[in-house]
Amino acid sequence: xxxxxxxxxxxxxxxxxxxxxxxxxxxxxxxxxxxxxxxxxxxxxxxxxxxxxxxxxxxxxxxxxxxxxxxxxxxxxxxxxxxxxxxxxxxxxxxxxxxxxxxxxxxxxxxxxxxxxxxxxxxxxxxxxxxxxxxxxxxxxxxxxxxxxxxxxxxxxxxxxxxxxxxxxxxxxxxxxxxxxxxxxxxxxxxxxxxxxxxxxxxxxxxxxxxxxxxxxxxxxxxxxxxxxxxxxxxxxxxxxxxxxxxxxxxxxxxxxxxxxxxxxxxxxxxxxxxxxxxxxxxxxxxxxxxxxxxxxxxxxxxxxxxxxxxxxxxxxxxxxxxxxxxxxxxxxxxxxxxxxxxxxxxxxxxxxxxxxxxxxxxxxxxxxxxxxxxxxxxxxxxxxxxxxxxxxxxxxxxxxxxxxxxxxxxxxxxxxxxxxxxxxxxxxxxxxxxxxxxxxxxxxxxxxxxxxxxxxxxxxxxxxxxxxxxxxxxxxxxxxxxxxxxxxxx
Numbered sequence: 001x002x003x004x005x006x007x008x009x010x011x012x013x014x015x016x017x018x019x020x021x022x023x024x025x026x027x028x029x030x031x032x033x034x035x036x037x038x039x040x041x042x043x044x045x046x047x048x049x050x051x052x053x054x055x056x057x058x059x060x061x062x063x064x065x066x067x068x069x070x071x072x073x074x075x076x077x078x079x080x081x082x083x084x085x086x087x088x089x090x091x092x093x094x095x096x097x098x099x100x101x102x103x104x105x106x107x108x109x110x111x112x113x114x115x116x117x118x119x120x121x122x123x124x125x126x127x128x129x130x131x132x133x134x135x136x137x138x139x140x141x142x143x144x145x146x147x148x149x150x151x152x153x154x155x156x157x158x159x160x161x162x163x164x165x166x167x168x169x170x171x172x173x174x175x176x177x178x179x180x181x182x183x184x185x186x187x188x189x190x191x192x193x194x195x196x197x198x199x200x201x202x203x204x205x206x207x208x209x210x211x212x213x214x215x216x217x218x219x220x221x222x223x224x225x226x227x228x229x230x231x232x233x234x235x236x237x238x239x240x241x242x243x244x245x246x247x248x249x250x251x252x253x254x255x256x257x258x259x260x261x262x263x264x265x266x267x268x269x270x271x272x273x274x275x276x277x278x279x280x281x282x283x284x285x286x287x288x289x290x291x292x293x294x295x296x297x298x299x300x301x302x303x304x305x306x307x308x309x310x311x312x313x314x315x316x317x318x319x320x321x322x323x324x325x326x327x328x329x330x331x332x333x334x335x336x337x338x339x340x341x342x343x344x345x346x347x348x349x350x351x352x353x354x355x356x357x358x359x360x361x362x363x364x365x366x367x368x369x370x371x372x373x374x375x376x377x378x379x380x381x382x383x384x385x386x387x388x389x390x391x392x393x394x395x396x397x398x399x400x401x402x403x404x405x406x407x408x409x410x411x412x413x414x415x416x417x418x419x420x421x422x423x424x425x426x427x428x429x430x431x432x433x434x435x436x437x438x439x440x441x442x443x444x445x446x447x448x449x450x451x452x453x454x455x456x457x458x459x460x461x462x463x464x465x466x467x468x469x470x471x472x473x474x475x476x477x478x479x480x481x482x483x484x485x486x487x488x489x490x491x
Contacts (some may be wrong), residue, residue: 002028003042009081009099012089013037026050026228031106035076038063038102047159048228057100063227064102066203070137071223073216076103107214114210117251126220127248127256130213131263132363133220134244138237138268143199149192149236153185153283156232160286167293169301173309177286180312184279191275191395195236200270204240206233209247238273242280246288249345250307257345258338266354266364266446271388274348275395281344282311314343317393319418320484321467323405324428325457326449327435327442328472333428334402336477340486342398350389352403353446356381364446373448382410390417408463425467426480432458434473 002010002021010021010028017032021039026048030037040056050056060078068075079092081099089098109115113130116122122130161178165171185192195201205212206226213222226233241264248257265271285308293301320337322330331351339346354364359381360372371377382403389399405411405425415423436451468483470476481487 002039005042006039006099008089009039009101012081012091013039013101016091029104033106036104036106037079038104039099050228053097053099059228060100060102063225066225066227067223069140071216071221074105074107074214074221074223076105079103105216107216111215112211113213113215113220114251116215117210117248122248122252122256124259127259128263129220130244131260132267133213133222134208134241134260135264135267137205137222138202138240141202141204141237144201144203144234147196147201147234149196149201150185150189152231152235153192153239153279154182156283157181157185160283160290163294164286164290164301164305167290167301168298169290169293169305170298173305177282177305177309177312180309181279181282181286184282184312188276188279191272192236195238195272195276200236200238200273201234202237203230203234204237206235206240208240208243210244210251213244236273236276236280237268238270238276239280239283241273242277243284243287245277245345246281246284246307250288250304254339254345258347259335261345262335262338262349265348266351266358269358271348271350271392272395274343274392274397277345277397278311278314278343282308285311311344314396315398316421317342317396317398318422318424319389319393319399319401319414320347321401321403321405321411321414321423321425322428323403323411323425323467324472325406325430325435326404326447326454327438328428328430329438329476330402330404330428331446333426333472333476333480334400337480337484337486338400340481341400341484343396347398347400348392349400349402350385350392351446352381352385353448355384355388357446359384365444367448382413386413386417389414390419393417393419393421404457406457406460406462411465411467424484426476426483427465427467427469428472428476429469430472 013030017030019031021028021030026041026043028039028041040050040060042051044051050059064075064078079101080097081101082090082093082095083098084090084093084095157178161174164174205222212224213220245257245261248260285304289301289304289308292304322334324330334349338349341347356372357364357366360368362368385401385403389401392399401414435454439449439451439454470479
């Protein structure tokens with residue numbers, strides 16, 4: 001409800017837009033044909049204080065500063081509400097400034113990504129676009145030095161514990177979850193501190209769920225970044241991403257979240273973030289649990305509380321390598337297996353073609369010149385693949401390594417990356433005419449291999465092969481799942 005002191009401004013915005021506001025507990029947005037107007041409510045809620053006009057002006061201006069660089073077509077400017085001598089209110093008129101509002105472009109309700117998800121419109125290409133948008137935003141943000149990342153998470157945990165209890169969530173479960181989370185923070189403290197030192201802590205979006213992403217001119221665009229608490233938004237980029245992954249898994253299932261994770265890592269190279277995912281996903285789920293419980297009653301928050309608890313009990317990591325000639329469907333198989341393998345939101349898929357593109361500073365679908373496939377370049381790609389696989393496994397996360405692995409030394413290197421984790425090697429095979437047809441029909445893929453590359457590779461042979469051979473003429477997924485012992489369960 002809009003506070004009585006702002007009733008005049010609300011009436012003005014209703015007249016201008018012909019619409020009732022879309023409200024949250026801290027703001028009201030009036031959407032018209034030509035513009036949308038955002039009003040911050042004059043409220044004090046403990047974690048924020050918008051009760052004074054100066055504070056509302058400050059935080060609207062901060063919202064504009066944070067969001068406009070990434071959504072310039074959406075955020076148009078700050079406008080005063082003025083009172084004329086006769087007492088009438090106007091936008092940017094003569095007289096005393098009595099309120100401030102943020103002018104924005106109107107976005108159709110169907111173009112917010114939570115609505116797109118609800119109608120099953122987040123197909124694979126759009127999920128890739130979501131990950132690309134988040135990567136682009138994170139890449140543009142400067143690192144913030146001097147942040148004690150473990151201590152910052154402890155403060156987040158304490159605040160959420162208080163909020164969870166106030167929302168009526170079960171005391172015994174909250175106490176146990178807080179203790180388990182504190183143990184995870186202590187265990188991950190060196191990792192979190194190292195990531196902060198490496199520049200992974202930035203002034204991020206801070207509230208990155210599907211409702212805060214929209215389609216502008218067909219492009220996925222983040223908006224409505226958290227503006228009222230710099231500490232809550234100055235976080236590890238992996239923690240920022242985790243809210244989106246948690247929301248995707250809850251709304252659409254693990255496969256959607258897994259695809260976004262793997263596309264983000266393919267673009268950023270930040271495979272190390274998987275070590276923090278159990279902790280970050282659990283914290284994000286706890287936030288949703290108490291927010292829903294506060295708004296709709298304790299029962300509404302219980303599914304997210306279940307999720308928060310489950311995230312802190314991940315299965316152990318394992319390594320799966322998928323190899324074979326070009327066109328055998330390695331990447332399709334890796335994507336199909338990944339959501340069922342390991343901790344949420346499924347295995348990290350490390351694809352040699354994507355590593356090669358990132359090393360060259362290109363998007364996965366951009367073609368590379370022949371020089372990028374010289375022997376020394378390929379050796380560097382496979383060395384990075386093995387090293388990153390080992391890092392992710394060491395962080396407790398399952399990995400699927402997706403590459404041709406045509407040389408015995410490449411297969412030996414990825415097997416050695418397993419450390420103490422279980423390993424399985426899957427080798428896909430199909431007749432050359434089938435592979436030629438697949439390669440000729442391929443579009444928009446990270447692989448640059450053509451039929452000539454396929455035939456040259458087939459002529460060389462692969463040496464001694466000890467991996468499990470799978471017929472890739474038809475769908476190899478059922479056989480691969482049996483080989484890995486998945487049988488419909490996540491392992």
